[in-house]
């Protein structure tokens with residue numbers, strides 16, 4: 072596309088011909104206030120906030136409808152532009168309740184932010200504000216406050232253009248115009264949390280997050296959703312400072328992180344709300360379970376497990392792993408047990424619904440990472456037969472619930488193994504049925520890489536400290552490998 076020269080606030084800039092002024096300004100580091108414009112939802116130009124002064128034009132123009140042209144001279148910070156923006160803001164606030172102290176959007180609200188930047192006037196409105204619906208539960212995840220809505224229509228464009236499910240619309244006219252559910256529908260389309268993200272004010276709030284924690288107490292860490300093989304970019308918002316309202320949960324919410332190559336601006340509700348059980352049913356202690364249940368140190372566990380691995384034929388030790396392992400984990404596992412057969416196929420416990428937007432059938436993030444290392448999974452049916460026949464003497468189970476794999480017969484099959492250990496972040500019905508139980512970190516407590524279904528390698532980062540003595544899986548494999556090597560060196564000496 073040809074480039075053109077234009078001026079913004081007196082600065083000479085260059086942009087692709089036809090790029091919108093609001094976008095070209097953002098590229099140059101200048102944020103022009105806006106509500107209705109969203110890069111993925113279009114530019115209806117109805118909120119009038121992005122108004123700018125254009126040299127030679129008789130009236131101010133909205134910059135989300137104005138393409139960059141050669142020689143265009145635009146001012147977003149002139150007294151005339153600021154006056155126009157402040158007037159637009161004043162109109163948005165005519166009927167908006169001034170309830171920032173009790174509004175859950177406070178601290179990340181477009182109205183509040185722009186009022187502080189460009190508003191700060193005494194209201195001229197003496198009449199009562201128009202009252203509309205409050206605390207409307209419009210779906211399992213979203214609450215609507217019609218009074219706070221500024222009718223930017225981002226939410227309706229999301230359900231019309233992105234999910235194409237049409238649950239929301241603008242109803243009535245004039246000062247009683249409002250966002251409502253389409254008659255007979257509820258907002259439940261698998262992607263509903265995104266309307267909360269796009270709503271620039273406190274009209275749409277997240278039923279799980281609202282009133283749990285003030286946003287200024289949150290820490291944010293870049294991560295990758297482990298909910299399926301898409302590997303959406305996310306930001307994990309943690310609250311370890313004041314978590315008395317959310318029952319001690321350390322992860323307060325998950326938000327999408329813009330990634331044009333993977334998920335754009337969106338994530339699905341499965342991924343968004345996957346943080347709820349992250350602090351429940353966790354394993355934090357290293358346990359020897361047989362002959363008696365006893366807490367031991369990592370060093371003791373590594374030596375004892377290494378002893379047992381040395382005694383048995385490695386080909387008779389089956390490793391049942393999960394697609395939740397990181398690339399670092401797969402590599403360390405391969406180095407620890409290069410000859411042992413691996414079982415990590417997602418069937419039948421780690422698959423689910425897929426759709427055309429983002430969600431993938433494999434509900435684990437990193438089967439590709441194993442594939443990239445040349446690892447192959449055997450079938451669980453064949454493993455069941457090998458356990459029945461005694462061909463397999465040991466089972467190393469990593470982050471997998473065997474009851475979900477084999478159903479009711481899982482306990483009997485596990486009992487066929489002479490020796491087994493469980494390693495993972497969460498309790499499962501059979502996690503104490505073997506010889507050892509090792510606590511591993513959850514993805515929010517470690518740094519690593521997942522390879523998504525398209526082969527994109529993406530980093531996720533540690534947001535929280537591990538629970539108890541838990542360690543990342545690759546560190547556990549490394550400890551056992553070091554113990555094996557030390558025994559060999561000891562025997563050689």
Ligand code: SF4
Nearest residue numbers: 220221223224226270
């Ligand atoms: S509810 Fe929010 S996103 Fe929807 S129109 Fe109102 S302000 Fe815009």
Ligand code: SF4
Nearest residue numbers: 296298299303339342
């Ligand atoms: S599509 Fe998959 S990776 Fe993306 S948010 Fe949903 S579960 Fe997570």
